[in-house]
Amino acid sequence: MVRAPATAVLIAANLVVFVLMAGERSGDWSAGFLVAWGGDLGRLTLNGEAWRLVTAMFVHGGFGHIAGNLICLLAWGRVTEQALGTIRFVLAYFACGIAADLASALANPNVVSVGASGAIAGILGLMVVIWLKGDTRVSPKDLLANIALNTVMSLLPRVDWVAHITGFAVGMAIGPLLFPASRVQRPPETSEPSLDQLWPIRRPPMPVSFQEPMDFPKGSNVYRTKNRLVAILPDWTLIADIGAGGVVFDTASDYRDRTGDEGEWTLVREF
Numbered sequence: 001m002v003r004a005p006a007t008a009v010l011i012a013a014n015l016v017v018f019v020l021m022a023g024e025r026s027g028d029w030s031a032g033f034l035v036a037w038g039g040d041l042g043r044l045t046l047n048g049e050a051w052r053l054v055t056a057m058f059v060h061g062g063f064g065h066i067a068g069n070l071i072c073l074l075a076w077g078r079v080t081e082q083a084l085g086t087i088r089f090v091l092a093y094f095a096c097g098i099a100a101d102l103a104s105a106l107a108n109p110n111v112v113s114v115g116a117s118g119a120i121a122g123i124l125g126l127m128v129v130i131w132l133k134g135d136t137r138v139s140p141k142d143l144l145a146n147i148a149l150n151t152v153m154s155l156l157p158r159v160d161w162v163a164h165i166t167g168f169a170v171g172m173a174i175g176p177l178l179f180p181a182s183r184v185q186r187p188p189e190t191s192e193p194s195l196d197q198l199w200p201i202r203r204p205p206m207p208v209s210f211q212e213p214m215d216f217p218k219g220s221n222v223y224r225t226k227n228r229l230v231a232i233l234p235d236w237t238l239i240a241d242i243g244a245g246g247v248v249f250d251t252a253s254d255y256r257d258r259t260g261d262e263g264e265w266t267l268v269r270e271f
Helices: 005-024 029-037 051-056 063-084 086-107 117-132 141-152 161-178 252-259
Strands: 221-224 229-232 238-240 247-249 266-270
Touching: 005 051, 005 063, 005 086, 051 086, 051 229, 063 086, 063 117, 063 141, 063 238, 086 117, 086 161, 117 141, 141 161, 247 252
Parallel strands: none
Antiparallel strands: 221 229, 221 266, 229 238, 238 247
16 A cells, blocks of 8 residues: 555544444444534535535445445555546545535435545546556556446445536546546567577578468468468478578477467468
C-alpha cells in the first residue's frame, strides 16, 4: 500500500468511523442513528446540510456493508491510484462520491443513504477508462468480473443503485480528463534477439536461403513460427532465419529457449 497512500488513508478513515459508531451503539442501527452520524437524507441534505454529501461516504450500515465496500476499495483503489497519481485519485474519489450522494438525495429525499459505494463505483468507472486507453495495469478479465460484481450488488435489496450508477457514470466521464495519454503504461516492446544474444553463433554447414525462391536440400521442411521462418534439414539440423544465411540450433527446444519464440509452427514448404 506504499504506492497507494490515499487508498490506505480512506480505508483507515472508514474503519475508524465504523469502530466509533459500534462503540456508541451495538446491534442494528436505526435510520435516525445513521443520520446523526452524517448519513445522506435528501430533505436535510438539500436544505442547508450539504456537508452530508461528504460525511455519508464514511458512514456504513453494518459489518457486511463496510466489509464489501472496503474490499472493493482495496482492490480497485490501489490500481487506480497508481495509474492516476494520488492527487488525481483523491479528486476523482470525492467527485464521484459527492455526485452519487447528490443523485441519491434527489431521487429518494426521504430515504437515508450511507456508504462509500458511490465513490467506489466511480473508481470502477475510472478503471474502464484506464483499460480503454490500453494501460496494462488493468486486466480486461478482472475488469469484467468486477463490473459484474458491482452490477449484482446494485440489484440487492436496500442497495442504493442510483448512487452506484451515478458514481460509475461520473468516473467514466472524468476519466479522460484525469488520465491523459502521458500516464498510460503500455506493454514493453519486444524486439528480435540480436546475434550477440544468440552466442555462440553457428552457421549452416551448407548454403541455404529463406528468400524466395527458397533453397534447401531435398527432404527439408520449412515452418513459420510466431517470429520467423525455421527450416529442419534431412539430418535434423534446425536453421532459423536470423541474419545472413541463418543460425543453427541443436533442437526445437534450444531454439525456443534462446529466442523466446513460443508460437505454433506452421508448415510452409516441403522440399
